[in-house]
Amino acid sequence: xxxxxxxxxxxxxxxxxxxxxxxxxxxxxxxxxxxxxxxxxxxxxxxxxxxxxxxxxxxxxxxxxxxxxxxxxxxxxxxxxxxxxxxxxxxxxxxxxxxxxxxxxxxxxxxxxxxxxxxxxxxxxxxxxxxxxxxxxxxxxxxxxxxxxxxxxxxxxxxxxxxxxxxxxxxxxxxxxxxxxxxxxxxxxxxxxxxxxxxxxxxxxxxxxxxxxxxxxxxxxxxxxxxxxxxxxxxxxxxxxxxxxxxxxxxxxxxxxxxxxxxxxxxxxxxxxxxxxxxxxxxxxxxxxxxxxxxxxxxxxxxxxxxxxxxxxxxxxxxxxxxxxxxxxxxxxxxxxxxxxxxxxxxx
Amino acid sequence: xxxxxxxxxxxxxxxxxxxxxxxxxxxxxxxxxxxxxxxxxxxxxxxxxxxxxxxxxxxxxxxxxxxxxxxxxxxxxxxxxxxxxxxxxxxxxxxxxxxxxxxxxxxxxxxxxxxxxxxxxxxxxxxxxxxxxxxxxxxxxxxxxxxxxxxxxxxxxxxxxxxxxxxxxxxxxxxxxxxxxxxxxxxxxxxxxxxxxxxxxxxxxxxxxxxxxxxxxxxxxxxxxxxxxxxxxxxxxxxxxxxxxxxxxxxxxxxxxxxxxxxxxxxxxxxxxxxxxxxxxxxxxxxxxxxxxxxxxxxxxxxxxxxxxxxxxxxxxxxxxxxxxxxxxxxxxxxxxxxxxxxxxxxx
DNA sequence: TTTCGTCCTGCAAGCGCTTACATCACGCTA
DNA sequence: TAGCGTGATGTAAGCGCTTGCAGGACGAAA
Numbered sequence: 001x002x003x004x005x006x007x008x009x010x011x012x013x014x015x016x017x018x019x020x021x022x023x024x025x026x027x028x029x030x031x032x033x034x035x036x037x038x039x040x041x042x043x044x045x046x047x048x049x050x051x052x053x054x055x056x057x058x059x060x061x062x063x064x065x066x067x068x069x070x071x072x073x074x075x076x077x078x079x080x081x082x083x084x085x086x087x088x089x090x091x092x093x094x095x096x097x098x099x100x101x102x103x104x105x106x107x108x109x110x111x112x113x114x115x116x117x118x119x120x121x122x123x124x125x126x127x128x129x130x131x132x133x134x135x136x137x138x139x140x141x142x143x144x145x146x147x148x149x150x151x152x153x154x155x156x157x158x159x160x161x162x163x164x165x166x167x168x169x170x171x172x173x174x175x176x177x178x179x180x181x182x183x184x185x186x187x188x189x190x191x192x193x194x195x196x197x198x199x200x201x202x203x204x205x206x207x208x209x210x211x212x213x214x215x216x217x218x219x220x221x222x223x224x225x226x227x228x229x230x231x232x233x234x235x236x237x238x239x240x241x242x243x244x245x246x247x248x249x250x251x252x253x254x255x256x257x258x259x260x261x262x263x264x265x266x267x268x269x270x271x272x273x274x275x276x277x278x279x280x281x282x283x284x285x286x287x288x289x290x291x292x293x294x295x296x297x298x299x300x301x302x303x304x305x306x307x308x309x310x311x312x313x314x315x316x317x318x319x320x321x322x323x324x325x326x327x328x329x330x331x332x333x334x335x336x337x338x339x340x341x342x343x344x345x346x347x348x
Numbered sequence: 349x350x351x352x353x354x355x356x357x358x359x360x361x362x363x364x365x366x367x368x369x370x371x372x373x374x375x376x377x378x379x380x381x382x383x384x385x386x387x388x389x390x391x392x393x394x395x396x397x398x399x400x401x402x403x404x405x406x407x408x409x410x411x412x413x414x415x416x417x418x419x420x421x422x423x424x425x426x427x428x429x430x431x432x433x434x435x436x437x438x439x440x441x442x443x444x445x446x447x448x449x450x451x452x453x454x455x456x457x458x459x460x461x462x463x464x465x466x467x468x469x470x471x472x473x474x475x476x477x478x479x480x481x482x483x484x485x486x487x488x489x490x491x492x493x494x495x496x497x498x499x500x501x502x503x504x505x506x507x508x509x510x511x512x513x514x515x516x517x518x519x520x521x522x523x524x525x526x527x528x529x530x531x532x533x534x535x536x537x538x539x540x541x542x543x544x545x546x547x548x549x550x551x552x553x554x555x556x557x558x559x560x561x562x563x564x565x566x567x568x569x570x571x572x573x574x575x576x577x578x579x580x581x582x583x584x585x586x587x588x589x590x591x592x593x594x595x596x597x598x599x600x601x602x603x604x605x606x607x608x609x610x611x612x613x614x615x616x617x618x619x620x621x622x623x624x625x626x627x628x629x630x631x632x633x634x635x636x637x638x639x640x641x642x643x644x645x646x647x648x649x650x651x652x653x654x655x656x657x658x659x660x661x662x663x664x665x666x667x668x669x670x671x672x673x674x675x676x677x678x679x680x681x682x683x684x685x686x687x688x689x690x691x692x693x694x695x696x
Numbered sequence: 697t698t699t700c701g702t703c704c705t706g707c708a709a710g711c712g713c714t715t716a717c718a719t720c721a722c723g724c725t726a
Numbered sequence: 727t728a729g730c731g732t733g734a735t736g737t738a739a740g741c742g743c744t745t746g747c748a749g750g751a752c753g754a755a756a
Contacts, residue, residue, distance in 0.1 A: 014498060016712055027736045032714060042734060057497040062475040063420065064712035066411035067741045074475070081440055088436035092429055095457055104475055107455045109443055127410040127422070127452055149405040150362060235638050264642050290583055294612050296644045364742055375706045380744060390704060412742035415711045 015056035023052035035060065066128055075317055076106040076124035077133040078117055084233060084261075085289045087135070090157065090310035094133065097314035103130075114139060114201055125152055131317040133157055137164055138203045153320035153327065157313050159204055160331045167327035169313045173204045176302050176334040177211025177256075180284060183336060184254050185215055187344045189282065192216065193227045193255035195241035195262050205258055208286060212256060227252055231262075238265020246273070246281075253282065253345035260285035260292045260301055267295050267341065278343035288337050297340030304334050363404035371400035383408065414476055423665055424454040424472035425481040426465055432581060432609075433637045435483070438505065438658035442481065445662035451478075462487060462549055473500055479665040481505060485512055486551045501668035501675065505661045507552055508679045515675035517661045521552045524650050524682040525559025525604075528632060531684060532602050533563055535692045537630065540564065541575045541603035543589035543610050553606055556634060560604060575600055579610075586613020594621070594629075601630065601693035608633035608640045608649055615643050615689065626691035636685050645688030652682050 021028045026045060033040045034049040041049075052058070066072045075098060079087040095105045106124050110117035117134075121143055124132060132147065132154040144166055147154045160170040184192070194212055197205040209228070216225050229244050231237040238261060245255055257263035263285030267277055275281050277297055285292055285301035292299040309332055320327055369376045374393060381388045382397040389397075400406070414420045423446060427435040443453045454472055458465035465482075469491055472480060480495065480502040492514055495502045504516040532540070542560055545553040557576070564573050577593050579585040586609060593603055605611035611633030615625055623629050625645055633640055633649035640647040657680055668675055 017714095018712080028713075029715075029737075030735060033735090036714080040734080045734080057494055059470060059474045059498060061415070061712050063411040063414035064741090065714075067409070067415060067712080067743090068714040070741070072411065082430065082436040082443070083440050085433060085436070088430040088433070091455075092431050092457060095430070095455060096459075099456065104471060105455050107439075107443060107453050108447065109440060111444075122407060123452060126407045146405055150407060235641070261638070264638075268642065290609070290612075291639050291642055293583070294616065294639055294642055365744095366742080376743075377707075377745075378705060381705090384744080388704080393704080409742050412711085413744075415713090415742080416744040418711070 015058040016061070017058075020049065020052045020056055020058050023056060024048045072128035072130055073102060074104045074106055074127070074129050075131040075133065075314075075321070076108065076127070076129035078108045078110055078120050078124065079135050080112045081109050082107075084259075086158075086259075086287050086304070086306050089289075090306045090313075093307040093310035094314045095310075097311045098318070101314075101318055103318065112198070112202065118143060121147070125150055131155075131321045133313055133317060135159075136203045137161065137166065137168075138201050153317060155313055155317055155320075155327075157309055159207070160329060162329065162331075167316075167329045169309060169316055169330040169332065171304060171309075171332045171334045173207030174211040174214070176304075177208040177286070178214050179211075179334075180286075180300075180302050180336055181212045181215035181256065183338075184256065184282070184284065184342065185219055187282075187342070189252075189254040189345050190221065191225055191227075191250065191252040191254075193229070193242075193245040193252035194258070195229045195231065195238060195245065195255060195266060196258040197233050197262075198230055208258055233259055233261055235261055235265040235268075238262035238267075239269035240265075242266035242269040242283075243273070254284070254342070255281065256284045256286075258286055260287045260289050260299060263299055263301065263341075264291050264295050267297075267299070271296075277341050282342040282345070284342055292337070292339070295341070299337075300339045300342035301337050302334050303337045305332050308332060363406040364409070365406075368397065368400045368404055368406050371404060372396045420476035420478055421450060422452045422454055422475070422477050423479045423481065423662075423669070424456065424475070424477035426456045426458055426468050426472065427483050428460045429457050430455075432607075434506075434607075434635050434652070434654050437637075438654045438661075441655040441658035442662045443658075445659045446666070449662075449666050451666065460546070460550065466491060469494070473498055479503075479669045481661055481665060483507075484551045485509065485514065485516075486549050501665060503661055503665055503668075503675075505657055507555070508677060510677065510679075515664075515677045517657060517664055517678040517680065519652060519657075519680045519682045521555030522559040522562070524652075525556040525634065526562050527559075527682075528634075528648075528650050528684055529560045529563035529604065531686075532604065532630070532632065532690065533567055535630075535690070537600075537602040537693050538569065539573055539575075539598065539600040539602075541577070541590075541593040541600035542606070543577045543579065543586060543593065543603060543614060544606040545581050545610075546578055556606055581607055581609055583609055583613040583616075586610035586615075587617035588613075590614040590617040590631075591621070602632070602690070603629065604632045604634075606634055608635045608637050608647060611647055611649070611689075612639050612643050615645075615647070619644075625689050630690040630693070632690055640685070640687070643689070647685075648687045648690035649685050650682050651685045653680050656680060 017028045017031050021031045031049050034046050082088045098105050106129055108120040132152055134156050136159045137156055156166050156168040158170045160168050160172050196209050199206040227245050227248050229241040231241050255266055263283055266283050270277050270281055277283055285299045288301045288303035292301045365376045365379050369379045379397050382394050430436045446453050454477055456468040480500055482504050484507045485504055504514050506518045508516050508518040508520050544557050547554040575593050575596050577589040579589050603614055605614055611631055614631050618625050618629055625631055633647045636649045636651035640649045
């Protein structure tokens with residue numbers, strides 16, 4: 001009944017280790033050693049095996065290997081979306097770093113939806129991700145508990161809060177925005193606008209918002225000094241957001257945006273409304289992606305080291321995977337890029 | 349000697365199917381059925397099993413499952429880099445579409461290096477990718493032969509050439525650029541510049557270049573009518589490229605760029621050189637990513653349906669995976685976005 | 697009561713690979 | 727010549743899961 005094996009549902013022609021062994025006239029153990037520890041097998045044998053491997057287009061079955069050695073050399077990442085250049089960029093360097101270590105990357109995007117992310121965590125773990133990269137803190141604690149129980153090292157990126165138990169490599173969104181808002185305030189602005197992403201379920205957005213609030217309150221300003229427009233990250237929404245905010249009774253003299261894409265949209269809209277930035281209105285961004293240098297005027301924004309974040313996250317995850325030492329967090333520094341879209345409140 | 353099993357290298361506390369079975373007082377077969385075909389098991393039993401699953405934080409071992417069912421529900425994608433928004437964007441919709449089908453995405457980026465891509469193909473196949481997405485045609489034929497022998501359905505995206513054997517979902521880069529170049533010519537330009545990515549190993553870049561050449565030759569112009577600057581895709585390189593091209597003896601009146609990022613850089617550099625675009629110099633892009641609308645003047649470019657490409661590629665791969673029908677290619681249409689960076693050659 | 701279906705559930709044989717351990721051949725040394 | 731160490735190879739027991747087949751329980755029909 002070996003026939004069954006051949007006709008079953010086996011994909012035709014995918015050679016297995018034992019096919020190679022047969023073709024080379026050696027045992028499967030020897031073939032396996034040729035592949036994983038060539039120095040243990042004699043030159044001549046090795047040559048025969050390699051020949052057979054090529055003739056049969058053999059490629060090891062990963063699942064079987066993972067099963068046998070209990071390690072998958074795979075790590076997973078769940079990001080909100082690759083459409084946002086910051087995540088694409090961070091993931092790129094994350095992947096490069098993993099690749100150097102021979103580790104493969106499994107990607108999922110949650111589209112900012114908690115339940116989707118939830119399911120993806122389980123999927124990636126089931127798929128054997130040795131470790132996991134997540135974005136931000138906002139999720140049910142059960143997720144982290146699950147990962148802990150399963151002994152899957154994991155890390156939060158793009159956010160950093162020393163008070164949180166979950167290890168992270170990121171920056172303090174609130175402090176970063178506070179820094180920028182302080183500069184804005186110092187320039188004399190007293191009426192602020194903020195175009196932000198949805199804050200519930202997104203601690204980064206929330207942190208940035210709170211950063212602005214911190215500054216306003218510290219300056220003794222009333223909360224009404226801040227006009228908020230909540231939307232989704234996109235160029236078009238930046239435009240719409242600006243229009244909305246400026247339609248208020250006593251419009252702000254500065255509109256701070258949750259990211260650069262939103263800010264680019266706002267800038268464009270301002271221009272089309274006939275406003276001169278920064279004379280009539282100041283606008284700020286966040287992230288310092290490429291477009292911040294392309295807009296006119298160029299965008300004053302917060303620089304975030306996305307690439308380094310990805311790289312460092314990879315390294316931490318890799319070492320956590322190797323030796324389950326006490327995970328520690330890492331805080332990256334942000335800085336302010338003063339360019340041309342922010343100045344003292346204008347003609348007024 | 350069961351002890352050995354426990355102390356071996358097994359990650360502590362990762363429950364297996366049989367742990368669950370023991371906890372629930374049933375056989376592994378029943379647990380397996382609970383998970384994969386719940387309708388086959390009685391309500392009461394199912395409840396017991398589910399309870400045990402939760403108590404133990406059980407998650408199935410993917411490798412083992414893959415081994416048993418011979419399918420991984422995983423597809424791989426190898427892109428040059430996620431730093432380029434077009435790939436990030438395409439991959440995003442690719443992943444979304446896969447996710448709907450319960451399929452997970454494995455990502456690798458080749459950084460435009462053939463040997464790296466080569467290795468990644470083998471890695472992803474070994475990891476059990478049921479299907480593979482590749483970018484462009486330029487690679488050793490051996491790669492496709494390997495995939496064919498291994499019965500891994502695969503697709504080329506971002507390019508389309510009906511004469512090629514490898515199925516693709518993409519567009520004709522040469523024809524697209526030809527269309528744009530024809531418009532440029534019609535406006536009266538006779539001296540062209542081209543800032544392009546490295547053409548060897550990159551059929552998309554080569555196609556775009558040839559598109560320009562087609563038009564010039566057809567118009568009876570000498571090849572010297574085209575000044576070429578070859579570089580790597582990036583904003584900074586766009587700037588440097590423009591400067592280089594304009595330093596020629598008889599500089600072009602239009603500079604066509606291989607993509608929008610390059611064009612954005614060129615535009616900026618032109619501005620800083622004191623040139624007015626398009627009066628003194630016309631500039632065009634390719635891709636129509638977001639920044640094309642942000643530059644000043646806004647960029648005239650070729651619109652490419654990146655998202656649809658990703659989505660469609662996913663669907664094709666998924667169906668190829670299910671039933672190995674004869675793979676067929678799909679050609680997407682591009683169009684020209686006339687905006688403000690192109691006009692008749694200026695003051696002259 | 698016997699005899700069948702019908703459902704559920706369990707048994708056990710793999711899936712392809714790694715690796716501890718056994719085996720064997722060979723060349724030395726005593 | 728016996729004995730031993732060494733290095734190359736083979737043997738076979740898993741890794742955790744699925745699934746064809748067999749068995750058992752139970753109710754209905756004969």
